[in-house]
Amino acid sequence: MKDSTGGQTRIQRTKIATISDAALDVFSANGFRGSTVDEIARAANLSKPNLLYYFPSKEAIHTHLLTALMDTWLDPLRQIDPEGDPLEEVLTYVRRKLAMSRDMPRESRLFANEIIQGAPWMSASLERDLKPLVDEKAAVIAHWMQNGRLKPADPHHLIFSIWSLTQHYADFDVQVRAVLGPEVRDPFPEAEAYLLTLFRRLLRI
Amino acid sequence: MKDSTGGQTRIQRTKIATISDAALDVFSANGFRGSTVDEIARAANLSKPNLLYYFPSKEAIHTHLLTALMDTWLDPLRQIDPEGDPLEEVLTYVRRKLAMSRDMPRESRLFANEIIQGAPWMSASLERDLKPLVDEKAAVIAHWMQNGRLKPADPHHLIFSIWSLTQHYADFDVQVRAVLGPEVRDPFPEAEAYLLTLFRRLLRI
DNA sequence: ACGCATTTTGACCAATCGGTCAAAGAGGAG
DNA sequence: CTCCTCTTTGACCGATTGGTCAAAATGCGT
Known part of the structure; x- marks a missing residue:
């Protein structure tokens, strides 16, 4: 059995x-x-x-979801390849994160709820898992910028801006749809075009 | 009395x-x-x-807060002046929104909670108050772009990106501080410099 | 068909939920 | 001081909360 x-x-x-x-x-x-x-x-x-x-408890279900989510959530960031083409690596990261907002909006909102409410369960994981990974990838990006392969910009805030802009389309979906109106069935194609333009102009030499 | x-x-x-x-x-x-x-x-x-x-009730307190907040929240957007310098108008809007994240983080999180959870109380106000104002200002920005005074970009998504990027520093404050580490006392100066660079590169002719 | 481990259930528990009520307390105008 | 309004309170209500428990039902290998 x-x-x-x-x-x-x-x-x-x-x-x-x-x-x-x-x-x-x-x-x-x-x-x-x-x-x-x-x-x-x-x-x-x-x-x-x-x-x-x-x-065993309500909290156990919640913890189960959060721990399972953390891995999935960080995966696109892990895939940034220091050997790849700098601009294309960043744009691919943007595309992957936006796709996650489109395909996993519930997970995005679960994460957002947890962080907004002070991360009572995840703050340890933020320090232990998230910070080192972000620092590592920020160093890669900084290196690219020092070598003149990307326009200079604060790497940490660059990563924040990618999180913010992509997750916005999942977390604030109701607001986005209310503003765009019912004639816009799917905001994501427009969103992807806009975000790629934004990061190209920000980073392209 | x-x-x-x-x-x-x-x-x-x-x-x-x-x-x-x-x-x-x-x-x-x-x-x-x-x-x-x-x-x-x-x-x-x-x-x-x-x-x-x-x-009279828990809901009455909540409604009281939300209605009072809606006005404050839209005020910086209302101040965008069609007669002003295009780039400076947008950058001033960014500065004002970021200042609100710094000075009114609780209000930002109240708003974020409401939207993430499907805007059960505010969805009517989003259609009635928010959408017309955004459409109006998006038209102003579109006009600027057509006249060659700003680089072209989707005006609605431009506004979304300003909301997203600025509110991120209030709503996800715990995450930002966890990633930046304790040595960064105040993330907002760095954030403002980064965001102004971002929108200058996106919009400046 | 048997026997045992796994799964499901209704009844139940103390604690907390949003909200009510009558009565006591406070404060100012005359 | 007196009276009347405004304010505050403890006791209480039915409903819901997270969680328990013993008993019943259901697999499943043999």
């Missing part, structure tokens, strides 16, 4: 996935404190005690 | 201000659903029934 994948049964794997998906819906829409276990259970079509059979 | 200012007593004015300030602390840190009336009352040094003597 046990399974090779981390000592989990087939049912456990599917139910945990179902619960995670439902919890992502609820947490990303209401934040941790604004979400209830009943609501997650309802979204997962499970009774509350049944849900708490798979996760 | 009554006062000329909208039929409010002196005590009412000061207590309502105290409650609003406390509620801004709580709502901006936890979102509407994640906040409790008890917590706001505690932050305002009032008993819960006393607080509910000045506001």
Whole structure:
């Protein structure tokens, strides 16, 4: 009955996935404190005690989601290649981050909720995982700029601006659509064109 | 005992201000659903029934804050002068928005929480107040670009990018400080220099 | 079909939620 | 001081919160 994948049964794997998906819906829409276990259970079509059979507590579900997310979230940044073409590496990073906003808006909002509310669960991970990675990639970018392959600009704030601009289209989706009006079905093509223009003009020698 | 200012007593004015300030602390840190009336009352040094003597409900406090905020929030955009120097008008808007992130981070987070969670209270105001103003100013900017006084770029997304980049330093303050490290006491001077460079390179002919 | 581990459930718990109410307290105009 | 309005409070309400528990139901290998 046990399974090779981390000592989990087939049912456990599917139910945990179902619960995670439902919890992502609820947490990303209401934040941790604004979400209830009943609501997650309802979204997962499970009774509350049944849900708490798979996760020991509401906080455990939340932590599970955040730790799983952190890796996915940093992946595009890790892929920046010091040996690649500087401008193209940055623009590819922008494209990847914007694609994540388009394809994983719930994850983006879960992350945003956590940070806005002071990162009570993730602040340790920010120092331990995020800071070193950003420092490393910022050094790569700074090196490119010193070699005259990119126009100079503060590398850390460059990375901040990429995060900010791309995640905006997921986190503030309601506002973007309200301003653009209903005739704009999909803001992302326009957004990508604008952002690529922006970073080309900022960085291109 | 009554006062000329909208039929409010002196005590009412000061207590309502105290409650609003406390509620801004709580709502901006936890979102509407994640906040409790008890917590706001505690932050305002009032008993819960006393607080509910000045506001009929938790929702009324929240609505009060949001409606008051909407005006303040749109003010810098309103100040863009069609007769002014195009680049300087945009850069001044950036400076004003960044100053608001520095001086009113709680208001920024209150707004961000509301939008991220689908704008359940503000979506009407977004269509009624925000969209027309943005369309008007976007037309001004488009006109500048057509006259060759700014480099061409999508005006709506230009405005989005200003919102996104400036509010990031309030809403994601924890992340910014975690990445920059404790030796950077105040990220805002660096941020302003970076953002002004960014928009100059994007728009300057 | 058996037997055992896994899964699901309804009933239940103390604590907290938003909000009410009657009564007590405070403060100023006459 | 007196009276009346405004302010404050403790006690309380039903509903909901996160979480528990024993018992029932359901797999699943043999």
